[in-house]
Amino acid sequence: MAEETESTKTEPLKTAEEEFKKLEITEEEESELKLETSDHVTFMVEASIAMKFGAVQQYLEVSPAASASATAIPLHNVASRELILILEYYRMHDWVDAGERDLKEFDERFLKDLNYEELKELLLAANYLNVEKLFNFLTKSIANIIRNKDVEFVRTFFGIDNDYTPEEEAAYREENAWAGVKFV
């Protein structure tokens, strides 16, 4: 259920105006950090979100001046395409009014829009940026993709070349037979 406050019916205009003012104020007060991706695109990011990135925190610890100055914080291993996605994810999860159901729907949609290649790039970026929540979400999602799949699917998914001899492989299958997972 959406949480909206019952506004006084006689003065809807005034309330809307006040709301708008509030928004303006928060926007003004919110400080921003300049981030530069590996493909040299600069982003102005709300400090409250940027400070969730471990890599940004670390950078600011080493050179605290960057938070005030106009110098961009370089993110060497993150391309703009990934940063846009990461920001989209964090802006949604940072949004106070987002209910549990909204977030779940968002997460599902977010994942659906990614192909395996993008998922990989995003996982690497999340790992580099040290953004815990997104990283956990992605590792869980990947685990879900390979869950209950046969060995060949998982090999293709991860692009693994099988370096076992047929005898070795048979031996490992035998050894792990207790797990009761059907190997195809």
Added chain:
Amino acid sequence: MKNQKRKKQRVLKCNKDDYISKLPNDILCKILSSLTVKEAVKTSVLSSKWKHLYANPINLTFDEVNMLKRDHFASNVWHYQSEVLRFIFKYNRTLAFVSNVNQYLSHVGQVQKIDKLNVCFTFCHNGYNTTDLDQWIRLAIKGNVEEIDLCLMEEEHLSPPYDVYVFPCDVVGNEGGCAGAGASGFKSYLKHLRLAHCVLAPHKHYNTGFSTLTTMELFKVDLKSEEHIQFLLSSCNNLEWLGLSKCYNMENLRIEHPFCQKLKFLNVNFCQQLKALVLHSASLETLEYVGEKVEFSFDAPRLTTFYSRVSDSTACHREVWPVCRLPYDLPQLETLIMECNCSMGEVMTRRLHTFTFPRLRHLEIIEVARFRQDPWWVAKILELCPILGRLELHLRSYFCIDEETRKSDGHPRCPHNHLKEVVITGFRGHSSEIEIAILLLRNGIALEKMTIDPRSKSYRGNGKWDHSEACENWNREVRQMVHKLLKQEANSAVELLIK
């Protein structure tokens, strides 16, 4: 990490799909940790690089979902008609479980650090392979485990007499650990211990392993005797949080100097044999008590938060225990969370008229009313608590007996100078609920904010609440009606929020 030599470099170059394998092993381990153990084990067949990746767990979780094939799940026991066949099924199931865990652990040998050991499986005292469970605990302690969570009965409804597993206190204690590890400076890092369905009875010399604990939660644990409880508590120097739920063989619980000097939170829940609760503690801040009437002996100056249930059973009708004791036992009380049953309104008005809660600032009442909510009772509350600043009423009315006419002249006068904030949850828009809100608006002279929330809230214990959806009758029209009725009562200083 035991990485195999990678002769397949060309794969990395030519196969652009080989991406995730390029990730460091700890990230791959992280992915595997989201799988069940039996799924993770499967990945050893992928390639030599993956052979031992699964064997680097941070958490050890041993339950049927992780360790057993589907046909060994406990629910299958009802496919067997006779007692004998069921026994054989259970026997084989236990053997399979223990052997699978042992086989898995044989690969996990070199793990540096284990965060958590979690076992959920039925183990009985001297049953098959309880020594294996001892061994797993020993292994976890050697891996500097911080959290142990054992639930050793899968069929929750069973109660004693049955022979439950005896927790090996000597394993977590220094001496036993030393012998097992063969290292001289062996130290336990155990911080959280959660036990269900077992015996916990440390001896005098085997209780050192508990000194690192900060939280301990015991459910249906047999504590053996008062002497054993004292041994246990005497070693809990760092314990901050203690929960005892449905524990056996505990007649007296004494937390006295010099034991448990850091204990802040105590939860005692339905411990049937309990007769006396003695709390002489300088650190204790919160007490939650649910159960039969027991003798209280409190000397705990910092104890200012209390949660209890008040029932309307005939035994309690006379006294409204334990709330009736609070003005005497805990005059310093600042926060009270009280869960009441249906006719408590009447009982409280009749019984509590002589009391006051002089320091109470925050009161939450969870009231389950079968019929009308009683506004008179709320007026009484204002009288009893002269400096109350925040009042939360969590209402649950089951039947709508709402067609009675409102007695508009029946509002009691009980002006209150301190009440600043009121929250009413579980609001359905009944006239009796509106009456309560109006009463508070009229009498709360200093009131700043009133929140009306149609979703009901229930207390889960340990400071946690559950929310549920608004009742199906709550809609825009009801909200507007409630808003209109309350708005005309509220003075301009009151912020009225209707969700």
